[in-house]
Amino acid sequence: MPRSVEEEVDLLRKDLRRHNRLYYVESAPVISDLEFDNLLKRLERLEKDHPHLDVPDSPTHKVGGEPIEGFKTVQHRLPMLSIDNVYNEESVLEFDQRLRKLAEIDELEYTVEYKIDGVALALIYENGTLVQGLTRGDGRNGDDITHNARTVGGVPLRLECENPPELLEVRGEAYISNSDFAQLNGDQASKGLEAFKNTRNTTSGALKLLDPKLCAARKIRFLAHGIGAHEGTNINTHVEYLDRLKVWGIPPTPHVESRKGIEPALQLCHELMENIHSLNFEVDGLVIKINQFSLRDELGNTSKSPRWLIAYKWERYEAISKIEAIEIQVGKTGTLTPVAHLTPVDIAGTTVSRSSLHNRDEIERLGVMIGDQVVVEKAGKIIPHVVRVEKHLRDGSEEAFPFPTSCPECGVDVAQDEGGVYIRCLNQTCPAQLREGLRYFASRSAMDIDGMGIKVIEQLIDANLLSSFSEIYHLKDHREELLNLDRKGEKSVDKLLKGIEASKSRPLWRLLTALNIRFVGRTNSRLLEKKFGTMDLIAEQTEEALANVDEIGPITAKSVYNFFRSEFGKNMITEFRESGLNFGTPLPEPTEDETEATESLLSNLKFVITGTLKHHTRDEIKEMILQHGGKVSSSISKNTNYLIAGEKAGSKLTKAKELGVEVIDENQFLETVRVSDK
DSSP: OOOOHHHHHHHHHHHHHHHHHHHHTSSOOOSOHHHHHHHHHHHHHHHHHOGGGOOTTSGGGGSOOOOOSOOOEEEOSSOOOOOOEEOSHHHHHHHHHHHHHHHTOSSOEEEEEEEESSEEEEEEEETTEEEEEEEOTTSSEEEBOHHHHTTSBTOOSBOSOSSOOSEEEEEEEEEOOHHHHHHHHHHHHHTTOOOOOOHHHHHHHHHTOSOHHHHHTTOOEEEEEEEEEEESOOOOBHHHHHHHHHHHTOOBOTTOEEEESHHHHHHHHHHHHHTGGGOSSOEEEEEEEESBHHHHHHHOBOSSSBTTEEEEEOOEEEEEEEEEEEEEEEOTTOBEEEEEEEEEEEETTEEEEEEEOOSHHHHHHHTOEETOEEEEEEETTSOOEEEEEOGGGOOSOOEEOOOOSBOTTTOOBEEEOTTSSOEEEOOTTOHHHHHHHHHHHHSTTTTOOTTOOHHHHHHHHHTTSOSSSGGGGGGGGGHHHHHHSTTOOHHHHHHHHHHHHHHTTSOHHHHHHHTTOTTOOHHHHHHHHHHHOBHHHHHHOOHHHHHTSTTTHHHHHHHHHHHHHSHHHHHHHHHHHHTTOOOBOOOOOOOHHHHHHTOOTTTTOEEEEESBOSSSOHHHHHHHHHHTTOEEESSOOTTOOEEEEOBTOTHHHHHHHHHTOEEEOHHHHHHHHHHHHO
């Protein structure tokens, strides 16, 4: 039965709002840009033919409107204050110490989020309808750019809720994504026009255009990160606020999480830094905020900045280089990682000639081709990564990179992780997996086999002396063959065999780490050993029992469970048992009286290690601390119990003295451990 015009208009608006949400909020579009444009054009025609059906918040008005004559300056309902910046962990810890003193609270809850390098924008909604968009201006007054704010992707003209708040000022960042910026410059080049310089300046310039259609052509987007004036919201925390915005149709800054305590918050900072390469927008730091709104109000502001947040920033350096080739590296778990070989370029005093492209999706997102000129960024301590392709510099000689459908090392078909982005070789006997797995097995992070570096491993593989992990422990039967290897003298061979023999007595957690089970690193290995005691008991556990171990979780549990039930895993464990490796010690059944007595002298003590040590590496000292129940931090705070200081201790020693933290040397620590072992 044919629909009425009213019904079709209503359906088109619902569809367009849904697709806008899927595109900007969920990042999961289900139709192409062309299909979206066709729906929008159909609605425009119907509204033009039936003016009485047109409404101010129709999707057609996202890019409509006439040019304005000039900008009006408007006073902000609440000032848009600046943020204090810090550039190191010590300053972050000082920030936490200052807040805990002001709030008289021992442990604060923080959120950590990316600091987007864009243009600050405030969106004012009254009873759910967008009524105004303002720039930051001088913080007290901003320019009214409502005509352009309506064109920004991720800015709904009306909130998606039945009972919207009376007033809601959403603060966030307007930006141009790296992929859109590359396309914009490609379009500029095709028209013979000069390329835009950078995303931030292009965004700022677009928002100041008088014609909203020209602004819309710049493809500006919006991510929310803050709240201004509001009435009738009934929201208590920052995380809750961002979740609510997403429901209402406004995209929040991605990957925002909360942590109790500054050390867990700093750990989250490190995790977010490592993930920067996956972002489609530029960032220049992280923002650490108090999560609870009530505590924010209590802490208040200084004359220029809120006391309850801080920007943890880093210096960014960029350069343009050419992708000369792309090669695939196969990792220890079979992951196929594309690596770009670049024309060497100096970035912040470092010569960069390689950059990981991470996975197939990353290549597609960036639109990378062999021969492309790309922007490479180095930010702080972050590994250099490709930000975007300079498509306007293409000359037609570039070639697409065909991601392999089979392993380049063994020829076996590859498959993508279920629900993930990584593509793996499924052959557990793949030479590349064996080589990288052996390297990891023998490394200091795992079995710590002295004399077994990657060059030795490659020689052993080439000589057919090593085709599995367990064959490491049969090398003692091939001493003559080892002596015949290139550059292998008797002293070197004896060192290797001695290192292999010593590794048999390594603690169980090291063997668990070395098994190369997905998601099981040193931390999870320790947790499993502490909970179950022996390899056999771990292998017997159900998936549910493994998932119930604190901090393990269902994904890791499934990986561990599957490993011990696979033929590959069963054979490996059998062979290691026959070779006499340490499979752990059964845990005693503790009594109530014994529970206190079994605690180590280092239990609940927090250590920081600095300077050059004489007898052990920092990692070795760290292992001793963890084995004896202590904790290790990278930064000094008043909660630090001891600083272990070697030669050239530097700023951490100064900081420890300022905070009254006890300083000990390596020998004093080792004596403490010996007392603890008695």
